[in-house]
Amino acid sequence: MRVPLITSFLLLAACLVHGATKAEATTQQPKTTPPPSKPTTYEVKVDKLRVNVYNAKEHDVMDLTAIKDNGKLSDVLVANDKKKLIVKFNVKEVAGNKPVTVQQAFITLIHKETGHQVNFIAGQVKGQTEYSVEVLIAKFTEQFNGVGGLYEAFVVVGDTQASNGIRFNAFDIKITPPSLPFKPARKSLEVNYEVQKEFTHLFQEPEKRPNNLYADTFTVLCLAPFLLMFVLWIKIGINFRATPCTIWALLFPLSLTAIMGLYTVFWFSLNMFDCLKYLTLIGSFAFFVGNRLLTNLADQRLKKE
CATH class of the missing domain: 1.20.58 (Methane Monooxygenase Hydroxylase; Chain G, domain 1)
Known part of the structure; x- marks a missing residue:
């Protein structure tokens, strides 16, 4: 019995398609998604912390007093409304000792008796890794709120990528801020706790309706x-x-x-x-x-x- 030519071609094509499908099914492997990479954290430290007080109009601020790592200055600094406080420091990795940029870096002054707190953000000069804070006492009159006396200065550093946060008392400073100008308080903002006079109000009686x-x-x-x-x-x-x-x-x-x-x-x-x-x-x-x-x-x- 002879098989027609067209039937032979159809059988051959079916065999080829079946073989290719089987080969593809055997070679195809399920795709696996890589596990999400965990964010790398590092430990940071404050390095080369220096501080001093100068006249407000003085520009030469080279002779800064260095403070040991996580240490405290033994002498108490003194500043008034004609002075300015300058603090400079670096933030580095503990492992590689490389300078890093953190999200939060500031100096906090806390009054030792009243607990009054003033914060100053530390900024970086463009192209440099060093953080610096310049506090003109006369400029921040409202922040000090006229509270003078001994303040404890804390260096605060934090970042989401850092495995540790830094906060330590670096030095003490005695500040005499200028007195606040007198501002009469608004009557709407005054809080009077004295007993007020009682007042009575008589509502108008409705008119009588006609007959x-x-x-x-x-x-x-x-x-x-x-x-x-x-x-x-x-x-x-x-x-x-x-x-x-x-x-x-x-x-x-x-x-x-x-x-x-x-x-x-x-x-x-x-x-x-x-x-x-x-x-x-x-x-x-x-x-x-x-x-x-x-x-x-x-x-x-x-x-x-």
């Missing part, structure tokens, strides 16, 4: 024109024959009814401005329709004459 007889009489007087109109209609009669058979004769009474309905809604819920807005639209429509109705009545009279 029901007066209220009913007023209501009847308001409705009298409508009652008179109905009485005259009954006595004289209404001539519907003279009414022209036009759409204007129907729209004009409807517009008047809409105006009366608007007044009723205004009495219960609307305010004056909304009522005037709607009344302008309905009134304009009633004026136009009434004008057209009178024109038709005049035309009918001319035709009869």
Whole structure:
């Protein structure tokens, strides 16, 4: 039995596709995601800490007093409103002794008696790794709040990548800040704990409503024109024959009814401005329709004459 040529080609193609699929299935391996890398931390230290007090206008600040690592200056510094305090230090890694930049570095002055605290942020000069703080005593009058005396100066360093934080008392300084200018406190900010005088308030009593007889009489007087109109209609009669058979004769009474309905809604819920807005639209429509109705009545009279 001979197999046709086309059938042979189809069988050969099916074998090739099956073999390729099997090979791909055997060679393909599941992908594995690498574990997240843990952030590397390092230990930091304060190096080359130097401090001194100078005149406020003095620019030569080379003779800074060095303080040992994590040590404290033995002498007490003295500064007043004509002096300035300068502190310089480096932050380095403990392992490689390389300078690093940290997120937080500042000097904190804490008054030894009252606990009043003043913070000064340490900054770096562009292109340098050294941190420095320059405190002009006269410039920070409000920060010292007029509190003079002995302050303990702490060096504070911290960073999210650092495995340790640094805070130690580096030196003591006796500061005499300038006195604060007198600022009268606002009465709204004053807190008075004394007992205030008691005051009583008498609300106005509501006015007495009139007698029901007066209220009913007023209501009847308001409705009298409508009652008179109905009485005259009954006595004289209404001539519907003279009414022209036009759409204007129907729209004009409807517009008047809409105006009366608007007044009723205004009495219960609307305010004056909304009522005037709607009344302008309905009134304009009633004026136009009434004008057209009178024109038709005049035309009918001319035709009869």
